[in-house]
Amino acid sequence: MSKIKWTTKDFHVFTINGLEQRMDALNTNVRPKFHQLGENFSAYFSSQLGEEFFPHVAKHARRTVNPPKDSWVAFAPYKRGYKSLPHFQIGLWHTHLFIVLAIIYEAPQKNIIAERLLAHKTLLEQLPDDFIVSGDHMSPEAMSLQEAKEDKLDALLVRLRDVKKGEFLVGRHIPKDDAIKLSAGELAQVIEETFKHLLPVYNVIVGK
Template sequence: MLFTKEHFTIFSIDTLDERMAQIRVEIQPVFQQIGDAAILLLEEFYQTPFYLHIAQHRRRTVYPPAETWAGIGPNKRGYKMDAHFQIGINADYVFVWLSVIDQPKNQQIIAESWLNAPDLFSALPADFVISPDHTRYETIPLTEWAASLQRLKTVKKSEYQIGKIFPKDQIDQTTLPEILAVYEALLPLYVQRNGIKEMESIER
């Protein structure tokens, strides 16, 4: 079983310890299930190992997390130093992203590489959206992909997350293949993130 409507109620638990206990028991096993399946997909395409990093929120001492997530990338030590795949949940929806957050060193290269590949954005499903700030729930339409990338290129502390959200009122009907289809659709962007050099390494 994947996410259910009951998972969203976890974010109404008031205390840090109680909310984290429920996240570990109820949500993190779903992250593991989705992550394992996604890694098989990514490794088959990319021909390199990928790793699942489930957020533990260890720095929190008082306030419980408003959302929780897992990152997927080819670096065993972490995932935020490059564009990476995410699966996560907050009180309103499940999100499946290709994410650029926390100012990776290649942020400008990623932005330039994607700006030079408009056809990749045209090929994405129309129900994909962009999140320009992972701390806010608002999203913007896919049609604004270029303006958001210009900001990623020029503003150091900017972010860029692209993918699909699954609202809580539809989550009971969401299947694992639907989630994996999001990652599959985002793979060409992931390959493009470092431009021609990255694409040539995959082709070899």
């Protein structure tokens, strides 16, 4: 399994001023780790879900002015892209590590996906207490699943169904100070355990 460990230096990348300077640091410090995680966990998803998954490390290629505020590796069963599909992600903001299952606005069947999740909402409600949900992959903010269970979970799923830019992310956020304390083995264990909880949700999303 992965020998990757996150460091303060990795998170600091997202505080460096200037597009070129931040991209240089990102390419040197962080992206090689995403490539390694991508190799390891694409094999994990392929074995667990019975179809080949491919890793997609964020390139941030379209940026010409604003430096990226986060970065990630995504996993989907399509070699040429992932944004139009439900996908898994491991990534960093400067404040935290995220390990999530995501449906973002490019997905063409969001309404069907949302209806499936609404019909199986108890599956979401039974996820571990430290899980989070979010309706915006461009924001580092999220709410605890415990909080969302009151009425906000329904609202997020209805927005996913009815609003063109509606999104839904579920998984774990691990604060930077906690993430850098994890050994390589502990990190791999946390990632795998998080994805293990998310696999049944993924199967509902894709109609299995």
